[in-house]
Amino acid sequence: MSLPPIINGDHSKINLSTRDVFIECTATDWTKANIAVKLIVQAFSLYSSTPGQIEQVEVTQGDGKVTITPDISERPVSCDLDFMNIAAGISVDRETAIETLRKMGLHHTPDTELSFQVPFFRTDILHQCDVAEDLAIGYGYHNIKEAYPPIVSVGKGQPINNISDIVREELAHCGYNECLNFALCSFSD
Numbered sequence: 001m002s003l004p005p006i007i008n009g010d011h012s013k014i015n016l017s018t019r020d021v022f023i024e025c026t027a028t029d030w031t032k033a034n035i036a037v038k039l040i041v042q043a044f045s046l047y048s049s050t051p052g053q054i055e056q057v058e059v060t061q062g063d064g065k066v067t068i069t070p071d072i073s074e075r076p077v078s079c080d081l082d083f084m085n086i087a088a089g090i091s092v093d094r095e096t097a098i099e100t101l102r103k104m105g106l107h108h109t110p111d112t113e114l115s116f117q118v119p120f121f122r123t124d125i126l127h128q129c130d131v132a133e134d135l136a137i138g139y140g141y142h143n144i145k146e147a148y149p150p151i152v153s154v155g156k157g158q159p160i161n162n163i164s165d166i167v168r169e170e171l172a173h174c175g176y177n178e179c180l181n182f183a184l185c186s187f188s189d
Helices: 030-045 081-088 093-103 129-137 160-174
Strands: 057-060 066-069 074-078 115-118
Touching: 030 057, 081 093, 081 129, 093 129
Parallel strands: none
Antiparallel strands: 057 066, 074 115
């Protein structure tokens, strides 16, 4: 990302009288470039004369494909309340979940059991697991009651890892340096 021209920096400097900002992003990964553009556009749009105003541009790619960018459309994500309650470690009803997630910026789709519209700049939400995390944050971690897991186990190291640790430590005491790489690994079916 850049703010050209660098040579004539004073000419293109962003200040209080700046009216238009063109954001250009060049990358080798289309998905990551889109994420970067969406986040920067959202941040800049909060300070525009009309907060949230974003102008999209039409990009013609080398193969002739035309794309409108940035894509500021909301995307749907469907959720299961039981799953989210278990994942978040809470027990809330449907209405409380909808209200809590509304505060987190997710809008409930009317006439659906539990489907939400995710704003374009929330690139961190990919699955209902992410929505469950937002539910836990909105509910308040301090409100979640501590509980032991429903399984009983005692944590301990794997025997092969314990032996590796002993060998590693002994070799280090002998003056050897450790180099951990894939050069000696065999990648076979």
